[in-house]
Amino acid sequence: MIVDFAFYKDGKREEDLKTIEEIHQATEIREGFAWIGLAEPNQEELTRVLGSFKLHETAIEDAVSAQQRAKIEEYNDITTFLQLGPLAVLFGVINRVIDDYSVIAMELEKDIVQIENSVFSSSRKTVSREIYSLKREVIEYRHAIEPLILPLQRLTSEGKQAIPEPLKPFFRDIMDQVLRSCEHASGMDSLLTAALQADLAQVQVQQNNDVRMISAWVALAAGPTMVAGIYGMNFDFMPELRWKFGYPSLLLLLSALTLFLFRKFKKSRWL
Numbered sequence: 001m002i003v004d005f006a007f008y009k010d011g012k013r014e015e016d017l018k019t020i021e022e023i024h025q026a027t028e029i030r031e032g033f034a035w036i037g038l039a040e041p042n043q044e045e046l047t048r049v050l051g052s053f054k055l056h057e058t059a060i061e062d063a064v065s066a067q068q069r070a071k072i073e074e075y076n077d078i079t080t081f082l083q084l085g086p087l088a089v090l091f092g093v094i095n096r097v098i099d100d101y102s103v104i105a106m107e108l109e110k111d112i113v114q115i116e117n118s119v120f121s122s123s124r125k126t127v128s129r130e131i132y133s134l135k136r137e138v139i140e141y142r143h144a145i146e147p148l149i150l151p152l153q154r155l156t157s158e159g160k161q162a163i164p165e166p167l168k169p170f171f172r173d174i175m176d177q178v179l180r181s182c183e184h185a186s187g188m189d190s191l192l193t194a195a196l197q198a199d200l201a202q203v204q205v206q207q208n209n210d211v212r213m214i215s216a217w218v219a220l221a222a223g224p225t226m227v228a229g230i231y232g233m234n235f236d237f238m239p240e241l242r243w244k245f246g247y248p249s250l251l252l253l254l255s256a257l258t259l260f261l262f263r264k265f266k267k268s269r270w271l
Contacts, residue, residue, distance in 0.1 A: 002045055003037035008089070027081070035089055087163060091170050094152070098177050101145050105184055108138055112188055112195075119199045124206055128199050135192040142185045148178050216265040223261065224254045 007014045007023050009032035017023055023034045038045070111134050118127045152175045156163065163171055227250065265271045 001039045001041065003039050005034070005036040007034050008032050033081070033089075087167055091167060091174065094148075094174055095170075097148075098174060098181065101141070101181060102177075104141060105181060105188075108134070108141065108188060111137075112191060115192070115195055119195050119202070126199055126203050128196060128203075131192055131196045131199060135189065135196070138185060138188050138192060142182070142189065145178065145181050145185060149175075149182065152178060212270045216261075216270040219265070220258055220261050223257045227254060 002020075005020055005023055007017050007026045007030070009030065014026070014032070017026055020036070023036070026032070027034050115127060115131055115134060118125075118130070152171070156168075156171050156175060262271070
């Protein structure tokens with residue numbers, strides 16, 4: 001789809017050119033440059049936009065195919081009509097892209113802070129699913145921002161098309177922004193990895209606490225159960241069987257044993 005097209009001279013848009021064909025004619029007879037915005041163009045639209053310009057077949061293939069990584073390609077003398085104007089526009093486009101990515105990074109960081117608070121809250125609910133989903137978003141963000149490094153490096157150092165001196169500080173600044181954004185994305189990814197590990201560790205700790213608590217209650221019931229089982233065997237000769245205080249004494253002994261075990265488990269935080 002052709003989003004917009006225009007011819008610029010001295011930094012101003014020429015409003016008298018209404019068609020792409022007129023844009024092509026203007027590039028041949030006027031001083032200035034043409035800027036044409038495309039979004040996932042088909043072959044027919046690309047052919048119409050190119051007009052008399054001849055691009056390498058691989059460049060056309062990349063333009064038609066969506067979701068391509070950011071890159072800069074130079075084919076022979078195709079770019080030798082570019083001067084300060086187009087490169088200034090290119091800087092503006094890249095700067096806008098980086099600004100948009102910065103907004104996304106801020107939103108991701110807010111979500112990460114919420115995840116951290118959830119992980120270390122008193123709630124027993126696990127948030128591993130939310131962490132994994134957010135980690136996936138950060139990875140997609142990294143896949144979008146990191147490919148910008150190589151084209152910018154080529155543009156500022158290795159490209160055949162030299163950047164005019166007035167624009168060099170701006171491109172160096174945008175390069176620094178991209179590098180910082182990549183480092184920020186890497187930091188967020190590492191932070192989410194640590195949060196996921198902490199969440200899983202807390203789940204394991206909670207499971208261990210549950211097992212200890214269950215074991216403690218089983219131990220509390222084991223003493224009375226054992227004694228009751230022994231006296232339930234109905235032998236004629238049992239300790240203190242004919243003593244009138246035997247039954248209350250046994251209950252008192254079992255209560256004392258249970259209370260002793262309860263205090264021990266409570267002190268060791270098993271209960």
